[in-house]
Amino acid sequence: MSADLRHLRAFLAIAEAGTITRAAARMHLGQPALSRTLHQLESHLGVRLVDRSTHHLALTPAGLAFREHAGRAVEAVDALLDPARAGAWLRVPLRLGHAWSALGGRTPELLRRWRTAHPDLPLELVQIDTRTAGLADGRVDAAVLRGRVRVPGTRTVRLPDERRMAAVSEGGDLAARPSLTLADLAGRTVAVNQVTGTTTASLWPAGSRPEISRVATTEDWLVRIASGGAVGVTPAATSQLHRYPGVAYVPLTDVPPVPVWLVWTDPPTHPAVPQLVELVQEVTGAPTADP
Structure with a gap:
């Protein structure tokens, strides 16, 4: 059996009321049911929380320490579930x-x-x-x-x-073209982000696949292309958010979208x-x- 919030509330009610009878009345429970709940909590924790050997119920040293922690836990849960405090x-x-x-x-x-x-x-x-x-x-x-x-x-x-775009060096011969095909890139080195990129050599036909140069980040990819060391293939969103000095984006016409x-x-x-x-x-x- 595992203990839950119900057991904490029962223990705190008993500790506050001073007797199981009064605590049961406040919680609208029968005394035997509340006694069983307390016993379940003590069995779960492996420690006695309430001393029942005297005429008046008293918390054991373990019960006194547990009461403080249990009170904070219940208060935290009540605050979390309070609709009036949900904004926080x-x-x-x-x-x-x-x-x-x-x-x-x-x-x-x-x-x-x-x-x-x-x-x-x-x-x-x-x-x-x-x-x-x-x-x-x-x-x-x-x-x-x-x-x-x-x-x-x-x-x-x-x-x-998203349609795919070719990313090429602004100073190269491909930058002035209105559109490009995969064949236009096949003889070039293609920079590929090996972690997050969507481009692989399988985009090209088996007999005309380009040399692949792998990079680890988008920044590395952009620098490689801007320097003229490679070209790239990328979704159109890259051309919209990653304008980079020395890099031009040209539409690719014969490749499936991303x-x-x-x-x-x-x-x-x-x-x-x-x-x-x-x-x-x-x-x-x-x-x-x-x-």
Whole structure:
């Protein structure tokens, strides 16, 4: 048998009333039922809390010490569950993780509309260079993920796909082209973020795959391209939020788009996650959550 909040309340009532009879009357319980509850708590803890050997009930030294801790625990739970005090813990920031581009060009709108709808609840964008943008290890409450990323114990909303862009050096011959194809990049070195990127050599036909240069961060990826040492392939959101000196973005016309997902734990780790999901759907025009 494990003890719970009911046992703490029963013990505190007995300690305050001075007798099990009076405590039972205050709690609208029968005396035998309250005596059993006290016995269950003592059995669970392996220590006697109440001395019943005298005419008047008294707490043992262990009972006196436990009463102080039990009182604080019950008070904390009551405060947490008090609707009048809910605003305090609801103001804990809601964390939205992303690997590099959040919602792309829609990100400012999301933040503006969130501040208007929830002025007392911060929405924090957290960039984390992992495949799940911090969701799998609990660093964020929800995450925008690109590509085929599966996170156990989560729910998802499919956001609009993003077309792919070629990222090239502004000083190179490809930057002035109105559009590019994978064949235009096949003879170049392609920089790939091996941690969070959505580009692999399998985008190209088996006989014309480019040389791959692996980088660890978005910053490394941008620097490699700006210096002319490589080209890149990336979702359109990167071109919207990562303008970088020396890097030009050119549309790719013969490559499938990148799937984008809003993902959160089930059950949510923050009470405002449903409001975030709803707003992201409105901002992006996404369908409803998966069942």
